[in-house]
Amino acid sequence: xxxxxxxxxxxxxxxxxxxxxxxxxxxxxxxxxxxxxxxxxxxxxxxxxxxxxxxxxxxxxxxxxxxxxxxxxxxxxxxxxxxxxxxxxxxxxxxxxxxxxxxxxxxxxxxxxxxxxxxxxxxxxxxxxxxxxxxxxxxxxxxxxxxxxxxxxxxxxxxxxxxxxxxxxxxxxxxxxxxxxxxxxxxxxxxxxxxxxxxxxxxxxxxxxxxxxxxxxxxxxxxxxxxxxxxxxxxxxxxxxxxxxxxxxxxxxxxxxxxxxxxxxxxxxxxxxxxxxxxxxxxxxxxxxxxxxxxxxxxxxxxxxxxxxxxxxxxxxxxxxxxxxxxxxxxxxxxxxxxxxxxxxxxxxxxxxxxxxxxxxxxxxxxxxxxxxxxxxxxxxxxxxxxxxxxxxxxxxxxxxxxxxxxxxxxxxxxxxxxxxxxxxxxxxxxxxxxxxxxxxxxxxxxxxxxxxxxxxxxxxxxxxxxxxxxxxxxxxxxxxxxxxxxxxxxxxxxxxxxxxxxxxxxxxxxxxxxxxxxxxxxxxxxxxxxxxxxxxxxxxxxxxxxxxxxxxxxxxx
Amino acid sequence: xxxxxxxxxxxxxxxxxxxxxxxxxxxxxxxxxxxxxxxxxxxxxxxxxxxxxxxxxxxxxxxxxxxxxxxxxxxxxxxxxxxxxxxxxxxxxxxxxxxxxxxxxxxxxxxxxxxxxxxxxxxxxxxxxxxxxxxxxxxxxxxxxxxxxxxxxxxxxxxxxxxxxxxxxxxxxxxxxxxxxxxxxxxxxxxxxxxxxxxxxxxxxxxxxxxxxxxxxxxxxxxxxxxxxxxxxxxxxxxxxxxxxxxxxxxxxxxxxxxxxxxxxxxxxxxxxxxxxxxxxxxxxxxxxxxxxxxxxxxxxxxxxxxxxxxxxxxxxxxxxxxxxxxxxxxxxxxx
Numbered sequence: 001x002x003x004x005x006x007x008x009x010x011x012x013x014x015x016x017x018x019x020x021x022x023x024x025x026x027x028x029x030x031x032x033x034x035x036x037x038x039x040x041x042x043x044x045x046x047x048x049x050x051x052x053x054x055x056x057x058x059x060x061x062x063x064x065x066x067x068x069x070x071x072x073x074x075x076x077x078x079x080x081x082x083x084x085x086x087x088x089x090x091x092x093x094x095x096x097x098x099x100x101x102x103x104x105x106x107x108x109x110x111x112x113x114x115x116x117x118x119x120x121x122x123x124x125x126x127x128x129x130x131x132x133x134x135x136x137x138x139x140x141x142x143x144x145x146x147x148x149x150x151x152x153x154x155x156x157x158x159x160x161x162x163x164x165x166x167x168x169x170x171x172x173x174x175x176x177x178x179x180x181x182x183x184x185x186x187x188x189x190x191x192x193x194x195x196x197x198x199x200x201x202x203x204x205x206x207x208x209x210x211x212x213x214x215x216x217x218x219x220x221x222x223x224x225x226x227x228x229x230x231x232x233x234x235x236x237x238x239x240x241x242x243x244x245x246x247x248x249x250x251x252x253x254x255x256x257x258x259x260x261x262x263x264x265x266x267x268x269x270x271x272x273x274x275x276x277x278x279x280x281x282x283x284x285x286x287x288x289x290x291x292x293x294x295x296x297x298x299x300x301x302x303x304x305x306x307x308x309x310x311x312x313x314x315x316x317x318x319x320x321x322x323x324x325x326x327x328x329x330x331x332x333x334x335x336x337x338x339x340x341x342x343x344x345x346x347x348x349x350x351x352x353x354x355x356x357x358x359x360x361x362x363x364x365x366x367x368x369x370x371x372x373x374x375x376x377x378x379x380x381x382x383x384x385x386x387x388x389x390x391x392x393x394x395x396x397x398x399x400x401x402x403x404x405x406x407x408x409x410x411x412x413x414x415x416x417x418x419x420x421x422x423x424x425x426x427x428x429x430x431x432x433x434x435x436x437x438x439x440x441x442x443x444x445x446x447x448x449x450x451x452x453x454x455x456x457x458x459x460x461x462x463x464x465x466x467x468x469x470x471x472x473x474x475x476x477x478x479x480x481x482x483x484x485x486x487x488x489x490x491x492x493x494x495x496x497x498x499x500x501x502x503x504x505x506x507x508x509x510x511x512x513x514x515x516x517x518x519x520x521x522x523x524x525x526x527x528x529x530x531x532x533x534x535x536x537x538x539x540x541x542x543x544x545x546x547x548x549x550x551x552x553x554x555x556x557x558x
Numbered sequence: 559x560x561x562x563x564x565x566x567x568x569x570x571x572x573x574x575x576x577x578x579x580x581x582x583x584x585x586x587x588x589x590x591x592x593x594x595x596x597x598x599x600x601x602x603x604x605x606x607x608x609x610x611x612x613x614x615x616x617x618x619x620x621x622x623x624x625x626x627x628x629x630x631x632x633x634x635x636x637x638x639x640x641x642x643x644x645x646x647x648x649x650x651x652x653x654x655x656x657x658x659x660x661x662x663x664x665x666x667x668x669x670x671x672x673x674x675x676x677x678x679x680x681x682x683x684x685x686x687x688x689x690x691x692x693x694x695x696x697x698x699x700x701x702x703x704x705x706x707x708x709x710x711x712x713x714x715x716x717x718x719x720x721x722x723x724x725x726x727x728x729x730x731x732x733x734x735x736x737x738x739x740x741x742x743x744x745x746x747x748x749x750x751x752x753x754x755x756x757x758x759x760x761x762x763x764x765x766x767x768x769x770x771x772x773x774x775x776x777x778x779x780x781x782x783x784x785x786x787x788x789x790x791x792x793x794x795x796x797x798x799x800x801x802x803x804x805x806x807x808x809x810x811x812x813x814x815x816x817x818x819x820x821x822x823x824x825x826x827x828x829x830x831x832x833x834x835x836x837x838x839x840x841x842x843x844x845x846x847x848x849x850x851x852x853x854x855x856x857x858x859x860x861x862x863x864x865x866x867x868x869x870x871x872x873x874x875x876x877x878x879x880x881x882x883x884x885x886x887x888x889x890x891x892x893x894x
Contacts, residue, residue, distance in 0.1 A: 024748045052640075140612075210637055237739055238844065266839065269725045276717065437601075438589075
């Protein structure tokens with residue numbers, strides 16, 4: 001290149017750079033070091049994944065709910081540190097005699113983040129908005145479909161029947177029949193109250209299914225609730241979501257000025273970031289790291305277990321499993337005490353039934369099935385199933401609160417089964433790569449599998465109803481068992497009992513029957529998930545429902 | 559030259575078409591899918607079927623592909639289900655591209671500025687201690703997987719000595735202005751020097767790890783190429799004519815030795831993009847590689863398709879640029 005051409009090239013490049021630079025102005029406010037919110041400190045939380053969007057109604061995953069929970073509130077709340085239902089935006093709720101009409105008395109001092117008043121009309125607007133969904137919304141609004149069963153276009157099948165504002169701060173919600181889930185389900189993040197004006201302006205129900213996914217309306221990027229934090233921004237390029245303190249909050253204002261959720265998918269990186277002090281906490285530290293994290297001055301906040309890990313058995317895939325003796329033999333073969341001690345974190349417990357002991361309907365008289373390999377062999381011989389082959393599956397590429405390391409749990413169970421002469425055929429698939437399809441297919445493909453459940457709210461039906469209530473479409477193949485329909489009917493009947501004590505007793509009896517007479521699957525354990533916060537962070541109250549609210553958190557004593 | 563470029567661009571269209579078809583069929587033949595990723599434990603047959611129907615995943619494959627192509631010609635490549643739900647996959651690609659461009663450019667810059675001088679010096683002092691050491695070093699660079707190098711770098715520089723950040727692209731709360739999405743450049747353009755410096759610090763470790771891939775190859779090719787050229791008659795002739803060592807080095811040896819090196823650099827782009835998946839994952843660096851890993855794990859079909867297709871297009875385009883650079887370096891090619 002000649003010197004002349006070089007000069008021309010460099011001059012052009014410099015001119016281009018200068019033009020670009022003149023177009024780009026710094027958008028920093030130049031107001032010095034932040035405002036009042038920033039002065040109050042920032043809590044930076046390492047999130048395992050990015051949020052789906054910010055409208056909790058359409059959200060399905062924990063990472064999204066963790067963020068929306070700080071901005072939204074429901075009519076009912078959850079007592080921090082427990083699963084107990086407490087007043088939130090409603091101060092009282094009373095049912096009519098048959099449990100189909102619920103009158104909610106609302107707080108009269110609440111406004112939405114956009115200044116709109118919270119009142120009975122806003123409540124009814126929200127319920128009608130959730131009820132009246134287009135085709136895409138009906139599929140995407142997963143939690144409404146799950147708890148309310150149907151939408152406006154199929155109103156006869158829906159639990160929700162209507163909402164009436166009977167006073168400025170009194171709303172009556174009508175449901176089709178009593179159920180244990182109502183009104184507890186109103187603690188669900190998806191059923192939170194949102195600003196009617198913002199919903200309207202942001203075309204909140206304008207969801208569409210296109211291009212093999214859902215496209216969300218503008219509202220999903222600019223949510224408006226009543227909670228202690230307001231939406232700040234989502235810096236997608238840097239993977240950060242910022243929430244700002246709501247200084248006009250009706251309750252006690254949050255201690256920190258900002259919460260930043262930083263997306264760090266890799267767990268070991270989250271730990272390193274915590275050690276470097278660039279984040280203040282993260283969820284689900286690996287139980288093997290708990291001691292080390294504590295030694296480094298961090299605080300591991302262990303939640304009470306509100307989950308169940310079970311060994312699913314599928315008589316449709318292996319007819320030998322139809323025999324109760326075979327199922328009992330498998331249960332006796334498992335050394336669950338050792339599994340809990342060696343593979344699960346401190347605080348884990350052997351399960352006696354398909355729900356944790358904090359749920360109403362838990363049967364305290366049930367004892368764990370004893371680890372008894374001889375009894376297992378005897379039962380197998382009696383059933384003529386000695387040397388039976390069991391295709392037993394576990395998932396890869398996943399950890400769950402009830403299952404920190406699926407492979408190790410599986411190995412422990414497999415070893416026990418082989419010790420009583422069962423010929424175990426190992427099958428694996430990745431969680432999203434076929435495992436769930438094979439487990440929940442109709443019929444399921446595996447003879448046996450490990451899976452579990454974390455409760456959505458304090459309800460027996462949310463556990464055993466989810467597992468066995470849907471006769472035709474459950475993972476245990478109970479429709480092929482002589483007692484399957486009876487169990488589903490009993491669950492429905494118990495769920496519809498209005499009196500709480502009576503309902504609890506009915507669920508206790510069903511739990512006894514499940515464990516002593518039916519044994520459709522084998523409950524293994526309850527495992528306490530934890531979250532960890534760094535030095536100087538105070539006020540985190542671990543929630544059994546993994547529903548922590550960060551308004552009580554302080555960082556560095558601020 | 560223009561005809562050559564046009565021909566290559568037409569070839570590229572065919573490559574992308576065939577690849578899109580293969581990708582479409584391959585992805586959907588894998589077990590599982592986005593529905594499992596969305597529903598989790600809540601999955602039942604009824605819910606799965608409803609969601610599949612809503613997303614059009616229950617249609618026969620050819621129908622799904624035709625719909626995909628129909629949208630694609632209108633500039634819509636499918637909606638993300640997990641990486642950035644609700645957004646078109648092409649938007650996801652564009653939003654992640656600057657991070658990867660920044661990373662690969664710095665990695666290439668590090669590799670080239672180290673490998674070419676070292677390769678030249680090693681060739682000039684062939685058999686010496688410095689040559690042997692450099693060859694061994696480059697062999698290690700080839701042999702050690704990039705994610706392992708990344709882990710080592712992160713462990714020592716970020717965790718143990720805490721001189722550089724552990725992960726991400728920019729420190730939380732920096733309030734940096736975004737212009738191009740290239741954070742270092744954005745800081746320079748807006749005169750937010752701290753933002754630029756901070757972004758550069760976040761880039762150093764991933765770029766160093768990623769640079770080990772092209773470094774080793776470029777070093778070895780430079781060394782071998784310089785050795786070849788040094789033996790050429792025209793170099794001896796130049797020496798006999800009494801040209802200075804500087805002129806011989808610059809005009810005859812390096813310029814001729816660079817031809818295979820330039821080709822190699824072009825070919826390295828593919829390797830760099832593959833390496834970026836691992837490097838970005840280790841450093842939670844939000845680029846195309848990180849999005850690829852997430853979309854594969856979460857079976858985000860639309861994003862996966864677009865990212866792989868776009869990577870293929872970049873690969874073809876870069877190699878086209880290499881061919882053009884080749885012509886600039888070698889006038890004999892230009893005149894053909």
